[in-house]
Amino acid sequence: MSMLKFLGKRLALSLFVLFGLSILIFTISRILPGDPVRMALGSRAPQWAVDNLREQMHLNDPLYAQYYYWLTGAVRGDLGQSLFTRRAVIEDVREFLPATMELALSAGVIMAVFGILLGAVSGRYSNTWIDNSVRIFSYIGIVTPSFVFAILFLLLFGYVLNVLPTMGRLSPWIARPPVITGMVSLDALLSGNFAAFGDAIRHLILPAVSLALGGMAQEARITRSTISDNLRKDYIASAKGFGVPERLVMFKYLLKPSLIPTVSILGLDFASLIGNAFLVELIFNWPGFSRYGIHAMLNKDLNAVSAVVMVLGVIFIIVNILVDLIVAWLDPRIRLGAERGK
Amino acid sequence: MNYSRNTLLKRRAEGFKKGWYKFSRNPVSVLGLFFVLTVSFLAIFAPYVSPYPTHASRFVNFAEAGQPPSLKHLFGTDVFGRDILSRVFFGFRYSLMMGVVVLSLVVIPGVVLGLVAGYYRGTWIDTVIMRTTDIFLAVPPLILALAICSVLTPSVFNAMMAVSLMWWPWYTRLVYGLSSSLRTEFFVQAAEVTGASRSHILFREILPNCVSSIFTKMSLDMGWVILIGSALSFVGLGAQPPIPDLGTMVADGAKYLPDQWWITIFPAFAIMITVLGFNLIGDGFRDLFALEEV
Amino acid sequence: MGETLLEIGNLHVEFKVYEGRLRVLNGVNLSVQVGERVGLVGEAGCGKTTTMKCVLKILTSPPGKITEGKILLHDKDVLTMGSQEMQRVRGHGISMIFQDPTAALNPVFTVGDQLMSVIKYGSKGSLSKKEIKKRAIGTLREVRLPDPERIFTNYPVQLSGGMRQRVCIAMALSTEPELLLADEPTTSLDVTIQDQVLRLLNELVERHGTSVIFITHSLGVVREMADRVYVMYAGNIIEGARKEELFANWLHPYTLGLMNALPKLTGGGIAEGIPGRIPEYLDPPSGCRFHPRCPRAMQQCSQSIPPVVHAADDHDVACFLYRGETDE
Numbered sequence: 001m002s003m004l005k006f007l008g009k010r011l012a013l014s015l016f017v018l019f020g021l022s023i024l025i026f027t028i029s030r031i032l033p034g035d036p037v038r039m040a041l042g043s044r045a046p047q048w049a050v051d052n053l054r055e056q057m058h059l060n061d062p063l064y065a066q067y068y069y070w071l072t073g074a075v076r077g078d079l080g081q082s083l084f085t086r087r088a089v090i091e092d093v094r095e096f097l098p099a100t101m102e103l104a105l106s107a108g109v110i111m112a113v114f115g116i117l118l119g120a121v122s123g124r125y126s127n128t129w130i131d132n133s134v135r136i137f138s139y140i141g142i143v144t145p146s147f148v149f150a151i152l153f154l155l156l157f158g159y160v161l162n163v164l165p166t167m168g169r170l171s172p173w174i175a176r177p178p179v180i181t182g183m184v185s186l187d188a189l190l191s192g193n194f195a196a197f198g199d200a201i202r203h204l205i206l207p208a209v210s211l212a213l214g215g216m217a218q219e220a221r222i223t224r225s226t227i228s229d230n231l232r233k234d235y236i237a238s239a240k241g242f243g244v245p246e247r248l249v250m251f252k253y254l255l256k257p258s259l260i261p262t263v264s265i266l267g268l269d270f271a272s273l274i275g276n277a278f279l280v281e282l283i284f285n286w287p288g289f290s291r292y293g294i295h296a297m298l299n300k301d302l303n304a305v306s307a308v309v310m311v312l313g314v315i316f317i318i319v320n321i322l323v324d325l326i327v328a329w330l331d332p333r334i335r336l337g338a339e340r341g342k
Numbered sequence: 343m344n345y346s347r348n349t350l351l352k353r354r355a356e357g358f359k360k361g362w363y364k365f366s367r368n369p370v371s372v373l374g375l376f377f378v379l380t381v382s383f384l385a386i387f388a389p390y391v392s393p394y395p396t397h398a399s400r401f402v403n404f405a406e407a408g409q410p411p412s413l414k415h416l417f418g419t420d421v422f423g424r425d426i427l428s429r430v431f432f433g434f435r436y437s438l439m440m441g442v443v444v445l446s447l448v449v450i451p452g453v454v455l456g457l458v459a460g461y462y463r464g465t466w467i468d469t470v471i472m473r474t475t476d477i478f479l480a481v482p483p484l485i486l487a488l489a490i491c492s493v494l495t496p497s498v499f500n501a502m503m504a505v506s507l508m509w510w511p512w513y514t515r516l517v518y519g520l521s522s523s524l525r526t527e528f529f530v531q532a533a534e535v536t537g538a539s540r541s542h543i544l545f546r547e548i549l550p551n552c553v554s555s556i557f558t559k560m561s562l563d564m565g566w567v568i569l570i571g572s573a574l575s576f577v578g579l580g581a582q583p584p585i586p587d588l589g590t591m592v593a594d595g596a597k598y599l600p601d602q603w604w605i606t607i608f609p610a611f612a613i614m615i616t617v618l619g620f621n622l623i624g625d626g627f628r629d630l631f632a633l634e635e636v
Numbered sequence: 637m638g639e640t641l642l643e644i645g646n647l648h649v650e651f652k653v654y655e656g657r658l659r660v661l662n663g664v665n666l667s668v669q670v671g672e673r674v675g676l677v678g679e680a681g682c683g684k685t686t687t688m689k690c691v692l693k694i695l696t697s698p699p700g701k702i703t704e705g706k707i708l709l710h711d712k713d714v715l716t717m718g719s720q721e722m723q724r725v726r727g728h729g730i731s732m733i734f735q736d737p738t739a740a741l742n743p744v745f746t747v748g749d750q751l752m753s754v755i756k757y758g759s760k761g762s763l764s765k766k767e768i769k770k771r772a773i774g775t776l777r778e779v780r781l782p783d784p785e786r787i788f789t790n791y792p793v794q795l796s797g798g799m800r801q802r803v804c805i806a807m808a809l810s811t812e813p814e815l816l817l818a819d820e821p822t823t824s825l826d827v828t829i830q831d832q833v834l835r836l837l838n839e840l841v842e843r844h845g846t847s848v849i850f851i852t853h854s855l856g857v858v859r860e861m862a863d864r865v866y867v868m869y870a871g872n873i874i875e876g877a878r879k880e881e882l883f884a885n886w887l888h889p890y891t892l893g894l895m896n897a898l899p900k901l902t903g904g905g906i907a908e909g910i911p912g913r914i915p916e917y918l919d920p921p922s923g924c925r926f927h928p929r930c931p932r933a934m935q936q937c938s939q940s941i942p943p944v945v946h947a948a949d950d951h952d953v954a955c956f957l958y959r960g961e962t963d964e
Contacts, residue, residue, distance in 0.1 A: 017480045029489070139622075144610075144614050145610075147576050155603065159600040231696065237692075241694045242758045242811065243728075244753050252745075253742050275482035296492075297492030298577075305489055312482070316482065
């Protein structure tokens with residue numbers, strides 16, 4: 001199976017999944033008891049205003065018609081109007097998504113790099129004190145909810161040590177660099193504003209690390225077990241036996257096959273990272289998409305809730321396709337469409 | 343082969359004994375079992391073992407509000423003067439209940455769908471079931487659970503329903519993988535050739551070979567579900583005050599950081615210990631059954 | 637007798653596991669002359685592969701550990717060599733063919749990539765990239781793989797089992813080693829291909845004048861492949877002799893059992909096996925490790941380890957049934 005065909009099949013499936021997801025989330029968001037419009041406008045709003053808004057949002061039409069309006073809008077990039085901010089939801093997405101992407105991408109990089117590093121060291125020196133410490137760390141990372149990490153870091157670095165900022169994306173006395181990508185640290189770097197860059201990075205550290213730790217522990221754990229399994233494989237003994245230098249064996253012939261399971265679960269770990277961003281953004285007052293999503297959920301802002309779920313669904317699907325591509329690149333057995341042996 | 347029912351039972355008992363022996367030789371899984379048993383004991387007998395059972399619900403005593411840990415209140419008291427230790431014991435109840443209810447709702451439909459889809463691999467039945475699971479797995483489970491909870495009235499019951507609705511596809515996917523490969527094994531084909539009924543093949547031939555994986559996943563999932571449950575109550579979409587849910591307690595206490603750290607820290611540790619216990623047991627199972635991926 | 641190439645003396649290896657220490661090799665003695673083809677025979681799990689891995693110092697450690705003994709290559713002890721010196725021994729000094737070619741080839745690199753690494757680091761002198769590639773394709777051709785240029789770019793998963801083992805043979809011979817360790821190179825192959833691969837190996841070894849240790853569990857294969865035969869049981873060499881001598885007058889009761897297990901060309905009947913199985917290494921039998929299965933066991937056998945005796949010219953055996961000149 002060629003790479004292109006693989007990709008095409010994957011994209012077709014993704015489109016189908018997105019379509020299904022849209023039905024799912026639409027159904028969920030319209031089965032709620034109570035009148036969201038009444039809730040948004042408040043109990044003192046006159047009845048005609050409520051009726052007008054209901055009419056405007058097609059809430060009086062049958063469900064399938066509502067779905068049709070919503071879907072045709074969504075395809076054109078119109079995700080409806082937020083009942084709360086009274087703006088087009090797509091505007092809100094544009095405003096809040098980059099902050100979350102900045103946070104999630106940094107956390108994702110920290111998670112992958114350190115997870116693999118720790119796991120590799122631990123697997124290479126298995127059953128030593130290094131290995132044991134990494135394993136204990138992994139357990140702590142796995143069982144601790146990210147919001148607990150966030151709170152602990154807030155307490156420790158923000159209050160007790162007072163070395164890192166705990167709120168928002170930039171210190172108030174620093175001017176926001178011009179918006180290029182919407183990610184403050186990247187924008188600062190691109191516009192050459194290193195003071196702002198440093199400040200943005202300092203703001204990023206705590207939320208990104210609290211988000212990354214759980215996944216990092218998972219990655220470390222799975223890397224450890226594959227590395228220590230693969231170390232016993234004949235192909236490692238064989239390469240060594242032919243006089244291939246130890247370093248080359250470790251960094252080339254051991255690392256590449258061992259990364260396959262690690263990369264395969266990166267997608268899942270990134271998903272739970274995005275989920276946890278909902279809590280972590282709340283704690284660090286990070287003005288991102290997830291915090292917007294939580295407010296939308298707490299306020300029963302239907303269009304916003306559907307938009308949040310759909311946008312995150314799209315992101316998640318893109319991440320998974322990327323992960324699949326990397327795995328296929330790493331593993332010729334998948335690329336060549338062969339059965340993957342255990 | 344013609345085993346009498348008795349020999350079969352005896353064999354099963356022997357296998358169980360042997361498994362228990364191996365499991366008990368692993369200090370890590372025994373530690374996990376110890377945590378889980380302790381937490382369960384405290385949860386079940388919370389009204390008897392907690393020092394101030396009345397503090398579990400609406401109770402106010404401002405005279406003793408915000409006390410740091412002391413002999414009288416080992417974990418201190420919260421802003422209403424309620425004993426945190428007692429509330430943590432009752433909190434275990436909600437965490438365990440979350441895990442038990444969700445898993446008991448989820449495992450059976452998830453497993454049956456996976457078995458059927460795997461057995462009919464390549465047919466329209468497979469397509470319908472597995473594409474549906476794909477849709478449910480397309481978004482991080484926490485986010486969909488949050489979305490569902492948000493449209494319902496926040497409560498413990500609704501949180502359980504929301505998480506359950508999100509969780510079955512994981513079992514379907516796990517069992518699908520197993521059963522679609524078991525389907526071609528000789529013992530299944532032998533049963534087919536002898537004319538065994540479909541339900542016999544699915545539940546008597548294929549299912550028993552999936553049980554160890556399902557068990558291991560359940561044990562690990564108890565931990566995950568408890569984590570998700572606590573996350574839901576943390577943002578206020580799960581259990582509502584004055585219910586002593588551990589996630590809610592962490593969220594409430596967070597407002598009083600860093601001065602009254604004990605209000606937050608002890609419930610947080612309680613969550614971690616519970617999840618750790620189930621994780622360690624799950625890992626013990628994984629080693630015991632020599633499973634690669636669950 | 638010619639010059640001694642390899643001499644293993646009193647080699648002890650232990651594996652540390654959760655339950656305790658497994659004493660897997662219990663004083664192995666073995667020697668190979670220059671240009672000699674040696675067969676090492678024994679049941680699965682008797683320590684043949686472990687011995688070979690010790691020679692190349694590629695025993696996975698932990699859990700494996702060499703506790704005692706020496707391995708002399710041209711009178712230099714491999715075990716005391718530094719990593720630099722060892723690097724020179726591996727490849728063009730000694731190379732190895734593994735039992736399972738699927739496990740011995742890295743699944744995520746092309747055949748060419750792996751073969752070129754072996755040639756680059758395993759051969760004498762430094763070669764340019766072009767020369768390496770030329771030599772790689774040349775060796776693939778030498779093991780009679782069809783279309784070597786294509787196979788060079790293939791991944792192991794694209795090849796059949798027999799082709800994979802040919803690639804492994806190509807790798808092992810590409811460095812022009814003095815000594816080739818062939819660890820049951822045909823066991824994992826289809827019966828029809830086994831013979832082809834054996835013949836190819838024999839031919840190549842003869843052409844290059846390579847010394848070989850050929851590991852197998854079948855005396856039948858040894859008869860075709862070896863000049864000298866060692867029989868191994870549970871971590872000990874229990875009998876060693878020239879091939880013709882061994883097949884004419886085997887001495888050890890275990891060797892007798894192996895001989896009986898050979899399918900007979902004349903006369904019907906199913907080959908007999910040896911009752912019982914290889915003992916547990918955690919708590920091996922005292923004295924001669926074969927005594928619980930030995931039809932001729934005596935009281936002495938469970939008390940002390942039988943010394944190696946010269947039973948005949950160039951024929952050693954470790955069994956109390958025989959008294960010749962003792963080795964010590």
